[in-house]
Amino acid sequence: MSIPEQQQQVPGTDQAMDPKPDYGEGSYRGSGRLTGKVALLTGADSGIGKAVALAFAREGADVAVVYLSEHTDAQETARFIEEAGRTSLLIPTDLADPDNCREAVRQTVEQFGRIDVLVHNAAYQMTRETLDEIPDDEWDHTLAVNLSAYFHLVKAAVPQMPSGASIIATSSVQADTPTPELLPYAVTKAGIANMTASLAQMLADKGIRANAVAPGPVWTPLIPSTMPPEKVEDFGTQVPLGRAGQPAELAPVYVMLASDEASYISGAVIPVTGGKPFL
Template sequence: MPEQPAQQQTPPGTTAAMTPRPDHGEQSYRGSGKLTGKAALITGADSGIGRAVAIAYAREGADVLISYLDEHEDAEETRRWVEEAGRKAVVVPGDVADPAHCRALVDRAVEEFGRLDVLVSNAAFQMSHETLEEIPDEEWDRTLAINLSAFFHLAKAAVPHLKPGASIIGSSSVNSDNPTPQLLPYDVTKAGIANMCAALAQLLGPKGIRVNSVAPGPIWTPLIPSTMPEEAVQTFGEQVPLGRAGQPAELAPVYVLLASDDGSYVSGARVAVTGGAPIL
């Protein structure tokens, strides 16, 4: 039996329509104060990896700005979990493809929390195409704007507010090293995120700011049924050595490590969470 039945949604997809529902650590993640007193900005935090990271950060003691496009129901669910952990949640819709919105997100976080300690650039877009000719020019531009350019604008706006010990984390992908041909624009952006993090780690190291990326493998999020063919959804994750898709909750501890003092000497790294699929 497949881990998930064939299914499809329209982009960007919603958690409620997924079968089975992803595990974001709602019932399993236990915090231990690793981020007490910190404030985090997480893009794409309404669902998937972003929601799992938001829940974990809140349970570790951080206030969280939840950035998302327009999936209001999912974002409110993330807010509820953050607030149940006793932390402040700020929910901000909008398109990170707009550089002005990226800057506004940073300003809002500093205004609401009085500080910014962790930036997680996680929002992503992809679509599947069998040929190069099928990829619309506009889709290429939008994929780069959401996945890669937004990270640049967010980081540039955030750095003046970050103090020594702060952390920037980019969500890369196993696709950065092992590109799936049907996801060409996405592949390119994820390689760019890994490269940007490596460069930023060197640029910002003298300021005491650490920069790392996480390279997920196949993770069960709304991005999958909303951007891939039904038959690909049904077998999603079977190709990795562990033989299944990962759950968002299985990513959260890595993002906590990279944001916390436990990772105080980790910078310029790319951490693979791929179910055994290698990254170079």
């Protein structure tokens, strides 16, 4: 996949990406692995979350799509879900506010009655060359969206989750081998992996599993909206497979972790890195 130089404003939209990411529209085939389940996905308007929403719906799940403000992207996600014969719920909100995390859970439960799968995938990052360039409010915002929201969502959702439910967080290869220019983001991704390990132990007696996925370089709107154009152009070429991953290539891992087939998998961090070693 050839990626030309390009730049967007934060948070970015997949409608302006060249090439547009592959969400599995023409390739993902469901087999009923999530039939009847209810999933709440954050950051599901685009990127990995959008591919996961599509896959979950084609596997039989109804999906609540939580996103910031990219309405056109989110409406396409809803279309993917509804074309699969499932029900979508769009929840535009800023997860940096703990009250909004709780409200997203409340709306999902009001619509669907429970939550079987909680996926926290929403994230913020920004490239900064030096420590002095990182504004204090950017540090706080990155931790709030990426890490604190995970805590607030889980705390609100667990009382609404039955035994056998699944929590999945998006960590990153940055948790293990951080890029210094992404310092706040890398810190949150390490924290997500650590929190997931704690949750797996804390929630085991409730029959709730907690796992994380650690992507390597994946072609999402986060990249052209937070990296310099010259870094976008060679994004992903540094991993052994020599290219960035597509969101569609991540979705099957989330499906597996959400399904009953993963009933003995909890506390795991599964790398999907294009061959880059993790841990």
